[in-house]
Each structure stands twice: as structure tokens, then as C-alpha cells.
Amino acid sequence: MRAVIAEDSVLLRVGLVKVLEMAGFEVVAEAGDAEALLAAVEEHRPGIAVCDVRMPPGFTDEGVRAALAIRAQWPDTAVLLLSQYVEERYAADLLTGDTRGVGYLLKQRVADVEEFVDVLRRVAAGGTALDPQVVSQLLLRRHSDPLDRLTPREREVLELMAGGRSNAGIAERLVVSESAVAKHINSILAKLDLPKAEGDHRRVLAVLRFLGV
Incomplete structure (x- = not known):
């Protein structure tokens, strides 16, 4: 399956490419910002896009907005968002509507390659994957x-x-x-x-x- 990776950290992006290639994915494009991500998805129509929540220029929710645009324009492309911290508002935005082929994971999970690859394949196959910490925070913070x-x-x-x-x-x-x-x-x-x-x-x-x- 073809994949596109969007991550502004060069070191993490290189690591993600290697992990995806080891898992049998073909990384057809790499991007450092949301605009380049959308252009890559439009050109290559990958099976999955792996992207950071926060990217240049504002480092706010560029990745989330790009993910929502991908889901709207190219619904056959699954999306896996990676975040440094638990940000339940972004998870809620992504999970509004069709949740097939959607994932939200903390970056620390990438270190467990086997688990990360399992999530990648599950999301790429049309499943849904939420980081356990995200789920916990979504439940706890409703009243905090x-x-x-x-x-x-x-x-x-x-x-x-x-x-x-x-x-x-x-x-x-x-x-x-x-x-x-x-x-x-x-x-x-x-x-x-x-x-x-x-x-x-x-x-x-x-x-x-x-x-x-």
C-alpha cells in the first residue's frame, strides 16, 4: 500500500519512512507542512497519510485541518494523526462523522514498532485506532x-x-x-x-x- 508522510521533524520523518517501508508500505511522498501534504495526497492518492497534528507555519492544528480535508476530498485515503501530547479536541474533530480509516496516536507509540505497525495496518484497512491515553483523557476531561x-x-x-x-x-x-x-x-x-x-x-x-x- 502506498503512503504519504507529513512531519516537520526531519529525524522523526526519516524514522517513520523506515518503519513504514519495513512494514511493506511504499512511501511515495514526504512533506514538511500541511500544504505539501495535501498536494502529495492529490497527486499520489495514497492508501494512508501519516501526519503530525502541528506543522508549519503556525504549529497549531494544521495537520488536523489537512486530515479533515483529506477525509472530505479523498475518502479512500486513510489518515493516521500523530501528536506529541494528548489533545482531545483534535481527536474529537477528527472523529466527527465517518470514522473508518481514522487513527490518532501519541508519537511515543512509534517507539514500539510492532504496535505502531499494527495500528498502521488496521487504519489503512479501514479500521479506527485511538491511543489509550487519548481515550482516557476524552472520558476524564469532560468534567475536569x-x-x-x-x-x-x-x-x-x-x-x-x-x-x-x-x-x-x-x-x-x-x-x-x-x-x-x-x-x-x-x-x-x-x-x-x-x-x-x-x-x-x-x-x-x-x-x-x-x-x-
Whole structure:
């Protein structure tokens, strides 16, 4: 079966290619962003597309939106989304409607090659696969405080945001890159259910929620 891979991390993308080829898939195209992913699917019409949830340029939900577009335009192409963190809103978006040939998996599962290949084949064959942690969070977070969804690092970033620090200031304090900070902030905004909307400053809204205002 032919496959397309979309992942902005070159190292992970190379690893995915090798795993898929070992499993008998033919990787016909690789992409580093959502636009290239859609172009590759349109050109090759693969049996499955494996893509990251967050990709350039915004590192928010580009992969999810691309996956939804693939499901709408090329329903014969199965989609397996990979995510660094549990983001149940994105899983819910993907599972709305026809769930055949749909998967949502945490990236850490790729390390267990046998399990990952099993999921790949199941999704490619038209099945559905959800990471166990995603299922647990979907059930638990229905009644939880959105702030409880944040990882310890995300809470640390949000606390520094509340202290008035810029992305550069947060990066300096935590000794990480600004792009890492941006990814954390995007994850925070998603987990706090703060969708993009004109007239609202999501960063300020996140801080206000953190402060209980």
C-alpha cells in the first residue's frame, strides 16, 4: 500500500519512512507542512497519510485541518494523526462523522514498532485506532477543570505568561528555544478551549483563566 508522510521533524520523518517501508508500505511522498501534504495526497492518492497534528507555519492544528480535508476530498485515503501530547479536541474533530480509516496516536507509540505497525495496518484497512491515553483523557476531561489538562511544563509557561514575560523571556528563563515556547503556548490555548476569534486576545484570556478572573 502506498503512503504519504507529513512531519516537520526531519529525524522523526526519516524514522517513520523506515518503519513504514519495513512494514511493506511504499512511501511515495514526504512533506514538511500541511500544504505539501495535501498536494502529495492529490497527486499520489495514497492508501494512508501519516501526519503530525502541528506543522508549519503556525504549529497549531494544521495537520488536523489537512486530515479533515483529506477525509472530505479523498475518502479512500486513510489518515493516521500523530501528536506529541494528548489533545482531545483534535481527536474529537477528527472523529466527527465517518470514522473508518481514522487513527490518532501519541508519537511515543512509534517507539514500539510492532504496535505502531499494527495500528498502521488496521487504519489503512479501514479500521479506527485511538491511543489509550487519548481515550482516557476524552472520558476524564469532560468534567475536569481545563487547567488540569496542562502538563507541568505548560503550567510553568502559563505562570511566566501571567508574570508578563514575552516568548523570548520565557525561553530564556526555561533555557529552551522560542519555537519550543511557541509550541507550548499553542498547546495551552488549545487545552483551555480558546479557539481563534476576532477581537479576543487568546494569550490574555489564557492568563485570566489561570488567575481565576
